[in-house]
Amino acid sequence: xxxxxxxxxxxxxxxxxxxxxxxxxxxxxxxxxxxxxxxxxxxxxxxxxxxxxxxxxxxxxxxxxxxxxxxxxxxxxxxxxxxxxxxxxxxxxxxxxxxxxxx
DNA sequence: CACAAGGCGTAGA
DNA sequence: ATCTACGCCTTGT
Numbered sequence: 001x002x003x004x005x006x007x008x009x010x011x012x013x014x015x016x017x018x019x020x021x022x023x024x025x026x027x028x029x030x031x032x033x034x035x036x037x038x039x040x041x042x043x044x045x046x047x048x049x050x051x052x053x054x055x056x057x058x059x060x061x062x063x064x065x066x067x068x069x070x071x072x073x074x075x076x077x078x079x080x081x082x083x084x085x086x087x088x089x090x091x092x093x094x095x096x097x098x099x100x101x102x103x
Numbered sequence: 104c105a106c107a108a109g110g111c112g113t114a115g116a
Numbered sequence: 117a118t119c120t121a122c123g124c125c126t127t128g129t
Contacts, residue, residue, distance in 0.1 A: 038125085038126090063111080069110030111124085112124085
């Protein structure tokens with residue numbers, strides 16, 4: 001089982017209306033501290049979407065609450081939009097900790 | 104096998 | 117609070 005697959009699997013189980021940090025995702029995926037790697041994987045992920053088989057990479061944000069980047073269609077703007085549609089609130093451009101899935 | 108790059112994280116100034 | 121520097125892990129060439 002490659003790290004890559006675990007990350008996507010873990011990302012898919014993040015519920016709508018919540019987000020998780022790159023770092024946290026890395027940890028849940030089995031490689032604590034591989035936040036950077038997660039970012040790389042998300043950057044090349046199949047396609048952002050909530051349907052099965054796709055990866056809701058827009059729910060993966062930085063640990064400090066910043067949206068982070070987004071290479072998918074629409075860029076960062078799209079990411080923010082998707083999150084807001086799922087109920088995430090942006091306070092001064094950042095996401096409150098209560099929206100994070102914690103482990 | 105070696106190297107470069109990437110949606111990050113943390114610490115210090 | 118903002119910015120720079122350095123470290124981290126995995127993937128693709």
